Amino acid sequence: MKPKNAQQKQIMALSKRLNPITEKQVTWAYNHCFEHIAYRTKSTLTCGDCGHTWKSEATLADTLCGCTCPHCGAELKVNDTRKRTFKQCYYFCVVTTCKGFQVVRIVMIKSTSKKGSAATYFYKEVAQRWITPDGEIITVARLRGMGFYADLWCFDSDMEIRPHHDIYNIISDCEHYPRVRVLPIFKRNGFKGSFHNASPVKFLQSLLTDSKTETLLKAGQYAILPHFVHYPHRMGSVWNAVKICIRNGYIIKDATMWCDYIDLLKHFDKDTQNAKYVCPADLKAEHDKLVAMRNRQRERQNRERERRREIERQESERKKLERMQENERLYAEMKSKFFDLVFSDGVLRIQVLQSVQEFYEEGKTMHHCVFTNDYYLKPDSLVFSARIGEKRIETIEVSLETLQIVQSRGECNQDTQYHKQIINLVRKNIGLVQQRMSA
Ligand SMILES: [Zn+2]
Incomplete structure (x- = not known):
């Protein structure tokens, strides 16, 4: 360039x-x-x-x-x-x-x-x-x-x-390299030959542009100095506490621990303008005390969160159960008059599903959506299960509006070898459905 x-x-x-x-x-x-x-x-x-x-x-x-x-x-x-x-x-x-x-x-x-x-x-x-x-x-x-x-x-x-x-x-x-030459201004600003573990370039620039660096240097706060040189923005939040230390002649020896400690004081709303807090005689002991306090607080918060989650879970279970009971009630109200209908030809036995629970079992056994799609809530649809003995063969939906068979499906929505026989048996008995409707 x-x-x-x-x-x-x-x-x-x-x-x-x-x-x-x-x-x-x-x-x-x-x-x-x-x-x-x-x-x-x-x-x-x-x-x-x-x-x-x-x-x-x-x-x-x-x-x-x-x-x-x-x-x-x-x-x-x-x-x-x-x-x-x-x-x-x-x-x-x-x-x-x-x-x-x-x-x-x-x-x-x-x-x-x-x-x-x-x-x-x-x-x-x-x-x-x-x-x-x-x-x-x-x-x-x-x-x-x-x-x-x-x-x-x-x-x-x-x-x-x-x-x-x-x-x-x-x-x-x-x-x-240990032999260092600096402009007179740096000596005036407090430089005595050491960069105190900061990058020399950053240190020198900071000593020209940021009065905090000069203050720290002259106060002998060498441990925290490189933190201010390298992260001036982040460290801005503890500057007031550092000034308290300087005023009280308290030298920060472990800067990282002290900064963590100040963050914890702030977290617990302690007065970070008070020398009693910011200049602890035994930093490690005070730091560890607050860390333990913070951990206990976290555990409490976790337990509280778990407790709330458990309450929410129970609440949602309760609502689910309520909904199911309400559905059972609605279904019985709409369809109980068909519950005693049984069509049989000696082999097949076709009967209206008696409860929402039965819809659930029918859907689960037959791998279709009679339960998941809420067929039990449809007022104009009547659902039968065709069985041979205990075995479920097909599930039949009849429209109460038209008295037509809307669908009859076996496992996984496939037709079975009994499909036609089932259709015929339902058709033959559709009059019984109509009778119940007008009863
Ligand atoms: Zn050698």
Whole structure:
């Protein structure tokens, strides 16, 4: 991207004049950032740094704290691994200044260790975060490949002004070379050399743009400081409580636990403006007390929810039963005058279904919808079951309006070999139905 304004042009010109990253800085990073390992098999250890292999009589317990390579003197972490290569990739930064700008230079370092040979190293400066005196960040970086993988850099691309991308913040949150140079304004705002576990870029920007950071720094509230640097919006809700701590000279030592504790105080409507609550002498004890209280409350709420659900379930059962009773009553009212009708030819026996319960059993046995479609509620429809002995053969619907057979169906709505015989038997006796209607 071409520099768009005078400031960006100035930064591009200054960027080109920065000294290369020094060998001393890179050596520090290799020693400090990488994990240095020894490959262990049954009785031998191999140094991942120099490739030296030696016999080891040490037991597992002896090497839990690591070992020292007898050849190169590296302190090594013992890895029981069959893997023969070990690749690592990290970022570190150099915090420096340049003509009134604060600059954080981000360097990628890689190591590849192959068992039995000396590890190889690689480094390249991939980005610079230029912080302007009013707290704006301008990023000069190499080109990145597509995707979100942090290590996809085009190493031979030029360092240029690049539009913002979250990846720059992610890689900037890294270890920094211990020798740090900052603009005088940062010292005035309370910076004494430590970033207190915050990302140096975010920390410095915050120290220019957010007075809370300066206040926390000067009050020695180092544990909670990085939370404000990284999540200023989220932390806004506890700022007043933090001010109470500062006023009372109470130093927050475990920031995460303290924030959880404040959330719990708020949950229980305790006064978070009261030092008695927000500055507990024994934070862990008070925190645990509230957590236990919250858990008991949750259990109570769960039990209450279960109880309500059970009441609802019973209520719905009761309604269902009521509805069924009401349906039985309606059905009997409409159709009881047909209940004693029986047509028989000596083989088949055809009878009106006597209750809603019978509709249910008929539908279930015959796998059709005589029950589910509420045939028992249809005033102009009369439903018979044709049986041989106890066996259900077909279900017959007769229209009380036309006295015609609307349908007669066997299991799964299929006709049976008795279909015609059933139709004839019903037709022959339809006069009896008519008689009952006019009775
Ligand atoms: Zn070695």
